[in-house]
Amino acid sequence: MKVLVPVKQAAVLEGDFELEDGVLDRDSLDWQINEWDEFSVEAGLRLVEAAGGEVVVATVGDEDAEDALRAALAKGADRAVRIWDPVLEDADPLAVAHVLAALVERERPDLVLAGVQSSDAANAATGVALAGLLDWPRVAVVRSIEVEGGSLTVERELEGGAAEVLRLELPALLTVQTGANEPRYANLRAIKQARQKPLEVVDPGALGVDEVALETAAGSRLVSLAAPARGAGATLLQGGAEQVAGQIVEIVRERMAS
Amino acid sequence: MSDGVLVAGEVTRQGLRPGTAELIAAGVKLKEEGAGSLTVALIDVEADAHVDAVNLAGVDEVLTIGAVPERFEAHVAQAALETLIEQRRPRIVLAGHTFASLGFMPAVAARGSHGFASDATAVSCGPDGIRARRGAYGDRLVAELEFPGKDTVVVLLREGAFEPAEGAGSAAVEAVALEIADRARTERIELRDPPAGDVDITAADFLLAIGRGVEEEEQVAEFEELAGRMGATLSASRPLVDAGWISRDRQVGQSGTTVTPKVYLALGISGAVQHLAGMSKAKTIIAVNSDADAPIFSVAHYGAVADLYEVADELRRQFDE
Structure with missing residues (x-):
């Protein structure tokens, strides 16, 4: 079984960011592997450990995004592919899905496991958009996966804690929810060995995706960024822990009595 | 057109x-x-x-x-x-x-x-x-x-x-x-209702909610004790439920439960969208978080930028009095 896991190096905005004329200074960003992808990588590793095969991790991102790929390789993924062209900076989920679709056509995996969403943009769209472009069956927001022959049995999360168990045929795409499993940690030896594993860098053109196609595929264009209007905002409780707790006690007693 | x-x-x-x-x-x-x-x-x-x-x-x-x-x-x-x-x-x-x-x-x-x-x-x-x-x-x-x-x-x-x-x-x-x-390209095998728990957080007037700010599983019991002392029911945001530290019936949010208590005291919850969807209609929201930019402050009525453990210790002491 061949499993392709698209991952994302997600941005974390530091407290003292700089925003000028609606443009963010990118030095205000830290990077870490998207939390959801920890679970999709783990799910892929477990399926291949049980059934044999290969886990390929892929990302659309610049050189910094290789950290996410190396982390997955250290955990046991077999090889990695990074797709990049500077025009993909700020690419929206539909453009990213378009690029990934070209990779899936080349790799022909049995299963694609994406995270439900990314911790920075939280579009929750790339995986299902990709399945749409491939015309593959898919299930979004999955918290358990079983493979039997050519079919999958998965549990899809519904709002309010309910779940739906579904069966679908491979090839298929799932978006994996946090908590679906317990992601493993890589040991130092594995982290070192991961440096020897293949990490291929390709540009979209090599996959047959030109700039015009990317522009057509993109679902939106960023006009500007702004700090959110905080509405009325919270009344700040001042002082040290003792004073803060004292005020909380007072508010709680007053509100619970009313 | x-x-x-x-x-x-x-x-x-x-x-x-x-x-x-x-x-x-x-x-x-x-x-x-x-x-x-x-x-x-x-x-x-x-x-x-x-x-x-x-x-x-x-x-x-x-x-x-x-x-x-x-x-x-x-x-x-x-x-x-x-x-x-x-x-x-x-x-x-x-x-x-x-x-x-x-x-x-x-x-x-x-x-x-x-x-x-x-x-x-x-x-x-x-x-x-x-x-x-x-x-x-x-x-x-x-x-x-x-x-x-x-x-x-x-x-x-x-x-x-x-x-x-x-x-x-x-x-x-x-x-x-x-x-x-x-x-259709999926076949339904089963529909599972939410697991019935021993706690109904929707019925509580006062919820003490904890989140990712809590660093160790053992500390969950301490917050449960604090909740009991304050007359509150303990609830949590998703990360603690995913980690298996607290049962799913206590999860507030989109994939958990929507709650509307009189008072919602959030300790160490940054306020992911999915969490806010489940608690923003509480009548009084008090949030304690060490990160002044945490999104939870956008829905809170009262907020304190403080260490949740220090505040929790003080709450424990003052609710004893």
């Missing part, structure tokens, strides 16, 4: 999703801004039963698509929306940013090369064309998006972003026959 607003209503096991009236409100606003007539589509075997509930002031047309499987099936829903968009060429398609929508709307947008924005908190139609706003960088910033060159733009709206539409309308109602029932 595309024209009009198409609202995709959502019918769940519990009936028409309340968020559908919010989508209609957004549709009415877009109509007033010149986006064209407002159509609401209901794709469900029971669609007919919900026509009156979506026939609200400003709605021009209600479409019912009833020849579908008895349950929601994402690939059937996708086929229905694709066909409706092809037939009617709406300028804007509105749906909720819900688990159901997430299973098919991104596919509809990608396949049609439409404009697309998910989890949007605002949408407008003006001289600059269609614009949408959504959170960026974990909701710490707001992004304004445009959709150049797109005839149709699909927008998934965050629930609660619009006040529900009200007032009876006088829409034309039409049953639309689409040959899509055989487009």
Whole structure:
């Protein structure tokens, strides 16, 4: 079984960011592997450990995004592919899905496991958009996966804690929810060995995706960024822990009595 | 040339999703801004039963698509929306940013090369064309998006972003026959209700909620003890439930439970969108977080930028007095 896991190096905005004329200074960003992808990588590793095969991790991102790929390789993924062209900076989920679709056509995996969403943009769209472009069956927001022959049995999360168990045929795409499993940690030896594993860098053109196609595929264009209007905002409780707790006690007693 | 607003209503096991009236409100606003007539589509075997509930002031047309499987099936829903968009060429398609929508709307947008924005908190139609706003960088910033060159733009709206539409309308109602029932690509094996727990956090007047700020599993018991001392019920945000530190029946949020207590005291919860969806209607929200930029402060009535352990220790001491 061949499993392709698209991952994302997600941005974390530091407290003292700089925003000028609606443009963010990118030095205000830290990077870490998207939390959801920890679970999709783990799910892929477990399926291949049980059934044999290969886990390929892929990302659309610049050189910094290789950290996410190396982390997955250290955990046991077999090889990695990074797709990049500077025009993909700020690419929206539909453009990213378009690029990934070209990779899936080349790799022909049995299963694609994406995270439900990314911790920075939280579009929750790339995986299902990709399945749409491939015309593959898919299930979004999955918290358990079983493979039997050519079919999958998965549990899809519904709002309010309910779940739906579904069966679908491979090839298929799932978006994996946090908590679906317990992601493993890589040991130092594995982290070192991961440096020897293949990490291929390709540009979209090599996959047959030109700039015009990317522009057509993109679902939106960023006009500007702004700090959110905080509405009325919270009344700040001042002082040290003792004073803060004292005020909380007072508010709680007053509100619970009313 | 595309024209009009198409609202995709959502019918769940519990009936028409309340968020559908919010989508209609957004549709009415877009109509007033010149986006064209407002159509609401209901794709469900029971669609007919919900026509009156979506026939609200400003709605021009209600479409019912009833020849579908008895349950929601994402690939059937996708086929229905694709066909409706092809037939009617709406300028804007509105749906909720819900688990159901997430299973098919991104596919509809990608396949049609439409404009697309998910989890949007605002949408407008003006001289600059269609614009949408959504959170960026974990909701710490707001992004304004445009959709150049797109005839149709699909927008998934965050629930609660619009006040529900009200007032009876006088829409034309039409049953639309689409040959899509055989487009299902998943088979339902089972529907599982939420696990019955021994705690009903929806019944509590006072919830003490803990989140990622809690660093060790052993500390959960200490917060449970604190909750007991304060007369509160302990609840949690998703990360602690995912980690297995606390049972799922105590989870507040989109995939957990929606709560409306008198007091919600959040310790070490940054306030992911999915969490805020489950608690923002609490009457009094008090948030303690060491990060002054945590999104929870945007819904809290009282906030303290402080170390949750220090505050918890003080609460323990002062509630003893």
